[in-house]
Amino acid sequence: MTSSFVPAAAAGFGTGLSLIVAIGAQNAFVLRQGIRRQAVLAVVGICALSDAVLIALGVAGLGAVVTAWPAALTLVGLAGGAFLLCYGTLAAVRALRPADGEGMSTRGTTTGSVRTAVLTCLALTWLNPHVYLDTVLMLGSISAERGSLRWVFGLGAVLASLVWFAGLGYGARLLSGVLARPTAWRVVDSLVAVTMLAMGAMLLLRTL
Template structure:
């Protein structure tokens, strides 16, 4: 029974994060550029782990008692995604030298990268819905084995983000061409704006 609960958590965790989104697009971009990949993957996975544990331990009940949390996270997240999408579009329209996979020897500082990663992760209301609310609710179906369910879901997050970040390196030859980078940055911009629009319209 314990192993089944673990794999249920693993499957549910993977199914919720595998869809393309702002966080996954960011990890993919960092993987392709080869910039701070380990730190970014660890930050995303650790953030998910923290939120999953909050959900399993009943934090969703606290969130339900604070109705102001939803609009704050919704509009704050939308504003950030609009800004990030604009930055990606600017990169897509910029000079070819700024779009090389290995860059010009100029890399984004680790602190700046991690701040962007944390903002994309923590300002996205869907992250809370998936991890805190949904996984937290599902875990109640396994009384006494909630910890195993959480361990499975956390393992799914670590597996996915590190596979995405380091697996992206295999695509570097494709993105050695500036045109491919422009397309990627353009797609990322559209993804960011689509998510922001969805957040605003669903308010």
């Protein structure tokens, strides 16, 4: 049993990692929060827990429901695309007109900033139809091939998500020295803006 357990978990870890490593809106947000050292635990926790829930639903067989209800994905795509465009526009404004003293100093994490980070992270995670396609549908379908070990495969995928988001969120602070000046932050916000606007536009074009 152990000889089968490890390969299944490793396969789940590798597959899960391959689906979330690509640069996207969620990863860009986690990276930015990590560099700012703001609400990192909350953001990493939301991303990892959300993936765990979606992967579990996929392994449980809810992929068929997602396939049978395309209208739901269309609504999610429209809302998610609009949200990404708004968030990207705000990032572009920050890049073009940074606030005075907008540097990479470690900022106090107020209740308001945590609430904003949490709500933004939830929106970026749950308003992205690709999340459902990757986790519920794709991972769910692949896990079904593992038969009785499908939950082991799913556990590996959940672990990959946790490792990735924790590494991205907490590892980003290593860049704090490089991004100590306001000019550097303008570059970060520019990259975030381009990523969000491009993904938002593509999402709306594919949905409409």
